Amino acid sequence: MERKKTIIIVSIIVVLLGVGLYFYFSKKTAPTPLPNSSFPGESIPLTGFTGAPNNTTLPDGTTFIPGSTPTLPRLYELHKVPVAGAGFIEEGVGLDHTVRARYVERGLGHIYETPLATLVESRIVNETRSRISETLWGNGGKSVVIRFIDDNDSGSVIKTSILNIGGISTSFNRSTSTNSVSDFIKTEEVFLPDYIPFMATSEDNTDKLFFLENSVGSTVGSLSTFKNVGPTSIFSSAFNEWLPQFPSQKLVTLTTKPSATIAGHLFFLDTKTKAVTKILGGINGLTTLTSHDGKSVLYEGVVNGVPSLSLYKIDTKTTTPLSLQTFPEKCAWGNKEVTRIYCSVPQSLPQATYPDQWYQGLVSFSDDLWEIDTTTGNTQKIMSPSTFGVAMLDITNPTLSSNDSYLLFMNKITGTPWVYRVSEDTPINPSTEPSSSTSTTTSFTPSTQGMVKLK
Template sequence: MKKILIILIAVISITLVAFFGWYLFLRDPDIPAGETIRNILPFGSGGDVASRPTTNNSQPTTDLTEPVDEFGNPTATLFRLSNTPVAGAVVLDRGNQTIVRYVDRATGHIYDTDLETLEKTKVTNNTLPKIYEAYFRPDGNAVLLRSLKDNSDVIENLSLTLTPPKATVSTSSPQASTLYAVSSTALRGDISAVVAGSGNTLIYVLRDNSSIVSSTFNGTGAKTLLTSPFTDWRLNTAGNSLIAYTKASADAPGYAYALNTSNGVLTKILGPLNGLTTTQNSLGNRILYSYVEDNKMRSFTKNLTSSALSEISPTTLAEKCIWSIKKAGILFCAAPADAPGALEPDLWYRGATHFSDRIWLFDTNTDIARVLAEPKQSLRIDIDVFEPKLSPDEDYLIFINKTDLSLWALRLEAF
């Protein structure tokens, strides 16, 4: 027993001597000893962890006077709206507010974010996991949700109609007053490409009967616009114009057609061009397209009335652009800092490549271009713009970062 006690005292003495030796001679004198010891612990100290904002049904994301995003970053002109992946979004005007409504990809919950105050409100609480795509009606009160059935390759299409809450506030559950009532309808058929048209119109490709169909968002009033043996169409719409184009591949010639929704007549406007993708303006008289030629991607705008062409430089994919409605000939585009390679857009579609974009304004009337944002320089992050949309007053551009599917907004100056 005495021997054990002597050994114990010796161990303690050696430890104390070693500690004081380290304290006096080896530790960094600029770092407090308490902090140094705490950093040695496997999980650090919980006392220094900054508190993160929680998400209630309605809450401002910060109490600072300077607008910041929900993660505490100053918004400046380019800011993040959601750090979690989103399936789709729409921009709405509500009185004096500009609202972004979006679907959370993991839960299927729908949220509103005020672009001025960044106040975030939960719109629905119905959990619908693993929503991969969401297409909103222009007013935001209907949405088509697309998901994979039981982790298979079978796509399910569920249309939701959202009814705003009544003005009364429940005393037992005050948060419930912000939640919309939800009714759902399953759309049948092997639906591939989808696009939201004007009003309550949904347009989609049905592969099982080789047709392009329009209907209301809940599937009623279905009308066949085109029957064709070719089923791998992609759709693009703005205003009342509809473009149907073949799925793009750098290895295959592509074609784009104007589809008359009244009589089903296809009129070829572009092709054959390898890797062809398009986006047109709301009047249907101008189109932006990108394609691959001589192992390089090129981008042009075409006036469909005069056939006049204007090259867009730096080059980009047409999916990264959107036309202004307020001012004819104005394009907002995200263009990769490094030009897309010869194997695009195939690799980009598969997620094998990601771009680091700058955001540009192109005036095709004067052939003048200017940079609006450089995320890599200003925020030190790579943003790969996907699904750009303009607010009704065109004072915001919103988009998804394809790299992590987070949702972003860019405040626009008058142009």
């Protein structure tokens, strides 16, 4: 009897162990996310996120359908799911000049293109790449830097590769697309070193990029082409948290990573002589945007807990405070009109620690678009999303086409790309003012009055 009871108990234990082992080995463990990811929009869902519907009703009351009417909306959401970044590709001159927007989906890595003359979207590359976190367009829209997360036995690795679109056809072992290859553009892929923290592509559309690599006790900055030919080291520093900008072939700017409680600094790096020059320093929460000609710096610092925008002139070493409260990441320097700036300005600023909590996605804004003429000092509001039936846009990473006709940007709330057609129409009359402004059109006088001499 005892032996029979022992057999029954052993059998039950064996069955329970078998069930436990089955569930243990059949369960697929979710990959561990990267701690403190520096990628923008990391909290945005990779797939299935639609966001707020875009109002595509035209001024005459009809509904806009891409390709069906010559009348186009001035403000338009190009894609309905999050993308990792967007850029322009332009071809031809005069009447043959065409402008297209290109962007890469975050979730699947599909690459799309939309001609801005028709707004008819198409997928242009027959490849699928999962978990795209960031893309940087360059080389006139013919190349894109792709940053993605690769999971292996030792953990998650930030990898960086370059896709040269229209180049030599190469295989890609992560591709899962089954569409006909003949309908798509070929690509050439080049890999850069792992764990690149920050990088920038040349804003003058040349075949150049700048990237940083951290090693024990130092950070090294290198110049390379989009085919990763002949990377050259031009910068070294013991500090390892630099945010680069690449305004032109001759200039790379390096700004310390910002925080409200930490004094930030800006340096200019001459790409030919490798000389490093300090431009700004000792400014809490410092973020910057240098003009394409390298003559002016739009920068923000935290004053009494709120972002304060200013303009710094390199030649005169003078600073002019601006009346708008926003961040340089929400602004774009003109390409045709190099002294003009377009900035998205929050209609109101919630109580928060800036810029930290905005970067972390803990606060969001509803922006209007403003234009600043740094020569005359005129500042005017030129667009409110509500005018076009759009409830809320938290605009970031704006960029202008070569003739300043189109403004391409990301909505930080949804992660989707938008385009606004800029025109010389009479500025709208605002119903609300940004922050502490008291009128639609304001001005500043670029004189020594109200300026701070920086050493």
